[in-house]
Amino acid sequence: EIVLTQSPGTLSLSPGERATLSCRASHNFVNNFFAWYQQKPGRAPRLLIYGTSTRAPGIPDRFSGSRSGPDFTLTISRLEPEDFAVYFCQQYDSSPLTFGGGTKVEI
Amino acid sequence: QAQLQQTGPGLLKPAQTLSLTCAISGDSVSTNSAAWNWIRQSPSRGLEWLGSTKYRSKWINDYAPSLKGRISINADASKNQFSLHLSSVTPEDTAIYYCARAAWYFDLWGRGTLVSVST
Numbered sequence: 001e002i003v004l005t006q007s008p009g010t011l012s013l014s015p016g017e018r019a020t021l022s023c024r025a026s027h028n029f030v031n032n033f034f035a036w037y038q039q040k041p042g043r044a045p046r047l048l049i050y051g052t053s054t055r056a057p058g059i060p061d062r063f064s065g066s067r068s069g070p071d072f073t074l075t076i077s078r079l080e081p082e083d084f085a086v087y088f089c090q091q092y093d094s095s096p097l098t099f100g101g102g103t104k105v106e107i
Numbered sequence: 108q109a110q111l112q113q114t115g116p117g118l119l120k121p122a123q124t125l126s127l128t129c130a131i132s133g134d135s136v137s138t139n140s141a142a143w144n145w146i147r148q149s150p151s152r153g154l155e156w157l158g159s160t161k162y163r164s165k166w167i168n169d170y171a172p173s174l175k176g177r178i179s180i181n182a183d184a185s186k187n188q189f190s191l192h193l194s195s196v197t198p199e200d201t202a203i204y205y206c207a208r209a210a211w212y213f214d215l216w217g218r219g220t221l222v223s224v225s226t
Contacts, residue, residue, distance in 0.1 A: 044216035
């Protein structure tokens with residue numbers, strides 16, 4: 001099972017600032033089968049990024065994803081008020097599919 | 108615009124079987140380009156993938172190893188829906204349960220059902 005470790009647990013930032021969220025995989029898998037989700041209170045997660053760096057339809061270009069070996073990064077270039085939420089990473093390289101523990105981006 | 112509508116009881120007693128159904132609109136449970144999944148979320152376990160079913164000339168199921176023996180996921184093509192059955196529940200199974208579509212990643216989610224297991 002691929003374990004995903006997200007850091008930091010909480011990121012305290014202001015609107016307009018840049019957010020950098022990290023996710024480390026326990027195994028360095030070859031394919032870029034990696035996704036990021038945003039979740040707001042009382043809502044289901046929403047797909048932001050898939051294939052490590054491809055934005056899902058309707059996702060603004062201030063969201064971007066990248067990878068270096070087993071380390072994956074979600075960057076929000078300039079935080080908007082609606083971006084304050086919890087973010088999860090997920091791998092779909094192998095079963096069982098697994099999620100990271102989440103990073104809360106708060107004001 | 109595809110949608111997933113979840114139904115099922117929200118309160119169970121220990122040892123009972125959890126049964127939830129996810130009705131699909133705007134897509135087909137028999138499509139060969141997606142898998143239909145159940146995921147749960149709790150403060151203690153975070154987001155946990157439970158399993159999936161998909162049709163590739165036959166129905167293929169995949170389950171989380173931690174749940175094998177207790178879980179089954181079934182599709183009903185005539186009703187365009189799929190169901191989760193989790194037997195012998197304990198309070199540790201208390202969570203919000205989501206159904207979700209996955210081409211590979213989860214691009215469509217149900218609204219979630221809070222299931223509580225308590226005496």
